[in-house]
Amino acid sequence: MTLVVRIHPPAPLYQGGIFILISCPFFTETRTFNLLKEASETMTGLTTQFAFESLPQKQVTELANDVLAFMNFVSADTKKGTHYQSQSNIEEARTKIYQNVFMKDRALFGCIVCMSGAKNDFAKQNAVKAFLANSWNSTTKSSLPFDREQDFIDLFIKETQVNRVLNMFVELADLRVNNSRTRKAMLSYVLGSRNLPLWSVKYRAKLKRILTHCWNVRYINILYRILRTKSTDVLKKRFSDKEKKFLYQDILRHKNAGLKDIEAIECIAFILGIKGDYKVPLLKAFFDARTDLKAGKSLPMEVLEGIRSSYHKDVSKDEVIKLTARKMTQKQKKNLQKTAAKAGVAVTFNPMAFTMTELFIYAYEMGLSKDVEKAIEVKAEKLANTFPIRYEKIGIIVDASKSMEGSKKQPLKPIATAQAMRDVLIKSASTGTVKIAGGFKNKDGLIIPAHSTSLAKQIIQLLKQDMDAIFIISDGYENSPSGRIDEVVGIARHIGVTTPIYHVNPVVASETATGMRRLSQAIPVLPCANPEGVALSFLKPMLETDPVNGLKTLVNMTLPMIEKNKEVAA
Amino acid sequence: MKITEMLKGCEPGKIQSVGYMQIVPLISKYVDDTIFPPTIKASTTDYGRLVITNDTVNDVLVPTGAAIVSKQRAQDHATHKGAFLKKNTTVKIDTAACIQDSQGGYLNSDNGYHLSVLPWGIREQAYNVRDRQAYDKLWPVLRQFNSNLGILHDQGHLSAYLDKFEEDMNQFIAEFELVPNMVGAIVLINGMVIGVERCPNYQYWEHMWEPLIRESYGSAVFQFVSQTKERKNIPKPITRVPLSDSRIKTLDDLEKEFDRVTSEEDKVVTQIIQSFLKTKFKTDSEQKVGKTEMVSVKNDQFLGQAFTKDGNVLYCSLVTTQDFMKKPRRNIRRASPDWDDAKEFSM
Secondary structure: OEEEEEOOOOOHHHOOOOEEEEEOOOOOHHHHHHHHHHHHHHHOOOOOOOOHHHOOHHHHHHHHHHHHHHHHHHHHOOOOOOOOOOHHHHHHHHHHHHHHHHOOOHHHHHHHHHHOOOOOHHHHHHHHHHHHHOOOOOOOOOOOOHHHHHHHHHHHHHHOOHHHHHHHHHHHHHOOOOOHHHHHHHHHHHHOOOOHHHHHHHOHHHHHHHHHHHHHHHHHHHHHHHHHHOOOOOOOOOOOHHHHHHHHHHHHOOOOOOOOHHHHHHHHHHHOOOOOOOOOHHHHHHHHOOOOHHHHOOOOHHHHHHHHHHHOOOOOHHHHHHHHHHHOOHHHHHHOHHHHHHHOOOOOOOHHHOOHHHHHHHHHHHOOOHHHHHHHHHHHHHHHHOOOEEEOEEEEEEEOOHHHHOOOOOOOHHHHHHHHHHHHHHHHOOEEEEEEEOOEEOOOOOEEOOOOOOOHHHHHHHHHOOOOEEEEEOOOOOOOOOOHHHHHHHHHHHOOOOOOEEEEEOOOOOOOOOOOOOOOOOOOEEEOOOHHHHHHHHHHHHHHHOHHHHHHHHHHHHHHHHHHHHHHHO | OEHHHHOOOEEEOOOEEEOOEEEEEEEEOOOOOOEEOOOOEEEEEEOOEEEEEEOOOOEEEEOOOEEEEOOOOOOOEEEOOOEEEOOOEEEEEOOOEEOOOOOOOOOOOOOOOEEEEOOHHHHHHHHHOOOOOOOOOOHHHHHHHHHHOOOOOOOOOHHHHHHHOHHHHHHHHHHOOOOOOEEEEEEEEOOEEEEEEEOOOHHHHHHHHHHHHHHHHHHHHHHHHHHHOOOOOOOOOOOOOOOOHHHOOOHHHHHHHHHHHHHHHHHHHHHHHHOOOOOEOEEEEEEEEOOEEEEEEEOOOEEEEEEEEOOEEEEEEEEEOHHHHHOOOOOOOOOOOOHHHOOOOOO
């Protein structure tokens, strides 16, 4: 059996372009994770503020366990409830698991979120909220200095979708978090954006809430009065020196260099609800569309639809789709495929802009088109190349039982993730054998979850085929009967079968202390809400066997990512 | 009437087994889609008088042992008697029972409620007093039930049980899964059948899945655990046959052993179920609407209700009687090898 450990240049985990090929007759996790550790140590000279070695053994083990639970949770947590767990149960478990790490080491908290996958916006929102809502003081525990925490905040905000960042700011405002770091983050994000005119028409109410929170109601009232008096034609009116100073102090000094002063001021006037003769095209279109819908074709679809439903009730919704088809975001284009087809409008979207899981969910609704299929294949190949461990011959069992269909709020998410992960795993190996347990396939070959959970027989069959490794993609709830996998794997180990078996779990479980349901104590769990974040999961066995080095490796693997972000920003 | 008639057209699905509970799914293509789950309005005009209104355009069937649990400041009610309601009709049940012993107020039909089914351990007593007009008839048994589960406050409230065990029930329901074309289930605890459920169609069963499996039969698991927690080494259910590692030397052996225990588990459950399929029930008619009839049924082992339409049983809800549960367990013979294959003794 040949085990290839690959360290790829583009992946932040493995900078340095190391490529290691070893022959390994019996795979051991320790061997692999020693390689991971060595790789991470070579890629950065940065060190942590305090050494994990200096902590008592009990404390470091406890910290590693909390980190593991948090890793499990954050890798599969998607805000919504699951097939089994209500949203409130999940929230309760989340708070507990988050607090355990945050109170013990804020830097580790940031590192885990950083490694949880580029598309894990929910974890990033939670992390930013936690950092901003809990001021740094003398009792704060962190293995990295204060400015590193700011780097985490900057990175997370940058990587999160605009609407989610604004929602997060609104939540902070509702929680009355109003320290200087929070205000700075809000103002620089909102006013420093080149897209302020677009955001103004799209997120007007949220922006007003955020600015009111930063500047307080009295200040907003003064600003409102100044801007309203100029509102008949802002460009022609001149501001007094006193007014200019006032405006500079809190608006213009934050504004993006690509925006003119007067454009930024008009946006603020618009956000505050001042009606006027605006010159910024989008703001002008907003008001013009009230009398002539076509004048609003440059507006975002949902904004123009709002205007249509209020001022042009006799016009069909399809007209809005026609007018804004070119301006839609990729997500809107994806979500509107069915409506657009009904309206006879061709709306093409770029499938490469979405995660594999999102593409599978889309395919369930709209069918698996050639371009979506191609995008899934390309993405699977790309992600497979970032895998630290590569086996030649793998077996994959996909749990397609009823529970994999997910909750009503996120239907088909687990099975979509399972299929995405299946494709990535297949691409990561020379040969892959897939077994589907339960369910059936629709006309596009997509798995429809059904039946009970019976996976043990497939494990035996794959073990008999002498695989290099077996991956079971399952939510971890077994019922035909429960515990049979544990029995089978136990006996297989007893008779000398050493084939590594991994359990890839796309679903959180609030009822377990680790936040993840296991099929067997003998099978390590790799939590995975999306294949993009699975790299973090491979650190887990190292944390279990060697907590000190596991924690150090986690920090050292993360630092280059925030360094790179700083360089790009600079 | 026999269970073979009640389950006519059904086939057993693959057994689901978690801990001490097993479910044998009942699969059927014979369904009646004209009968809908109970999306009804419920109110009370007096304690013990439940008014159920079906203001939809479909015929609905109120299940046996239905419990109306509300967040209103009102007395929750339950009725053992299921009822069939044609579209836009109302029935008044004056034999309903209050299921909160210290709560005043009448249920208002404009407000929402949660439809539950009486816990398994209460169903028999509810059956025995189903015709008695007494609003407090279930309080003593409800207090006893809650007390046995360690509920110290609001012992006469069904809602106290639902609140206390909410998380356990969520976890419990999580373990079992609906399967395609499922219309019912035979439920076992520790290898003993405790209930048989059949519904008119898939949607109805899906609607009743949580009230029945989570809340009603779930309570039987909690009762079983609380009764046996003092005992050490509780044996695995007879329906759960372990893999015998002494027989296994290779992966081929493991596969053979896996097939053997799977087959043996199926045979054990089959044997248990076959033992009661042909026993007869005594029936009493309770409601007749057109060609439909709701009947109460009872024999030594089970009691409950069945609903027929044109002579075919579309719905039944049976629980095992306490007397039968107390009887010494008959030995279930595990499948043994075929004697024809046995070799003659030699040395």
